[in-house]
Amino acid sequence: MKCPLCSASSGQQVRDEISTSALSARYKAKYQTDIRHLIQTPTVQLIHCAACDLLYYQPLASGDEGFYNSLQVQPWYYVDEKPEFHRAASLIPEGAKVLETGSGKGNFARFLKKVDYTGLDFSTKAKELAAKNGVSIVNESVQTHSDKMPETYDVACSFQVLEHVEDIRGFLEAQVKCLKPGGILIIGVPSEDSYVARSFDLILNMPPHHLSRWTDTCLMNCGSLLNLKPIGLWHDTLQPHHYFDYCYSLSIHALKKWLGIPYKSLDTGILHTLLKAPAYVLGKILAKGLMPGNLPYGHTVVAAFQKPMA
Numbered sequence: 001m002k003c004p005l006c007s008a009s010s011g012q013q014v015r016d017e018i019s020t021s022a023l024s025a026r027y028k029a030k031y032q033t034d035i036r037h038l039i040q041t042p043t044v045q046l047i048h049c050a051a052c053d054l055l056y057y058q059p060l061a062s063g064d065e066g067f068y069n070s071l072q073v074q075p076w077y078y079v080d081e082k083p084e085f086h087r088a089a090s091l092i093p094e095g096a097k098v099l100e101t102g103s104g105k106g107n108f109a110r111f112l113k114k115v116d117y118t119g120l121d122f123s124t125k126a127k128e129l130a131a132k133n134g135v136s137i138v139n140e141s142v143q144t145h146s147d148k149m150p151e152t153y154d155v156a157c158s159f160q161v162l163e164h165v166e167d168i169r170g171f172l173e174a175q176v177k178c179l180k181p182g183g184i185l186i187i188g189v190p191s192e193d194s195y196v197a198r199s200f201d202l203i204l205n206m207p208p209h210h211l212s213r214w215t216d217t218c219l220m221n222c223g224s225l226l227n228l229k230p231i232g233l234w235h236d237t238l239q240p241h242h243y244f245d246y247c248y249s250l251s252i253h254a255l256k257k258w259l260g261i262p263y264k265s266l267d268t269g270i271l272h273t274l275l276k277a278p279a280y281v282l283g284k285i286l287a288k289g290l291m292p293g294n295l296p297y298g299h300t301v302v303a304a305f306q307k308p309m310a
């Protein structure tokens with residue numbers, strides 16, 4: 001086994017193992033989508049790389065168009081505004097030439113003033129919608145784009161995209177290739193240093209949706225692996241619409257620890273099922289106690305790096 005970020009072959013340790021049939025049943029029940037043709041192995045493993053701290057799934061099996069179409073019908077799937085947009089926008093100077101990979105219909109462009117924006121997305125529908133708002137989207141991969149447009153952009157960014165990608169190293173290197181010397185790379189991902197890491201039954205953080213998980217340490221290691229200078233790392237705080245999720249998950253953890261039941265990211269056991277009702281009540285109560293001043297890290301972390309001048 002070889003790490004898809006740093007290529008280390010030693011220090012690849014299995015952290016969790018999920019039954020593909022249990023995962024498939026959960027996707028079917030929750031999102032009415034069939035994933036069995038996407039994952040051929042009986043289990044998916046979550047692997048930790050001791051060299052770079054990346055957590056990645058084995059097999060790295062991503063969703064196809066049908067899979068994403070079935071998620072897109074969820075009203076929350078494509079939000080117009082993500083908390084990290086504000087942070088990222090503050091790093092982008094006026095007049096910059098900006099490339100966003102996995103742009104959707106280019107919502108991030110609306111947060112930027114007087115920039116020359118290009119979005120990359122595979123969706124032809126996203127391209128049509130963006131064109132109506134005067135936003136330019138190209139339907140190609142960043143790897144293809146980087147061959148045509150090397151050293152072209154002042155900023156390359158992606159938000160909630162890297163964790164979906166099979167070719168992790170290639171995806172990052174292509175964005176760096178698109179940058180001019182001195183250009184800025186901005187990455188927004190779900191934080192593995194937040195409550196997301198220890199959620200229960202959060203199948204969207206598993207294949208074929210998410211294929212990797214990112215700690216602060218791993219993000220900072222990207223800097224040295226890609227020969228970039230770190231600029232900063234920013235966490236959002238827990239957003240109000242996640243208060244209950246956080247407290248519910250905390251309650252299940254507390255009850256399981258109290259009963260001596262080990263953590264499993266996808267637990268189909270009877271005891272886990274029985275604990276959901278008391279955890280729901282506890283979660284509802286605890287969520288009332290969250291307020292600015294005692295909020296933990298939120299869902300997302302943003303990391304920024306600079307490409308060397310020469």
Ligand SMILES: [Zn+2]
Nearest residue numbers: 003006049052
């Ligand atoms: Zn690694």
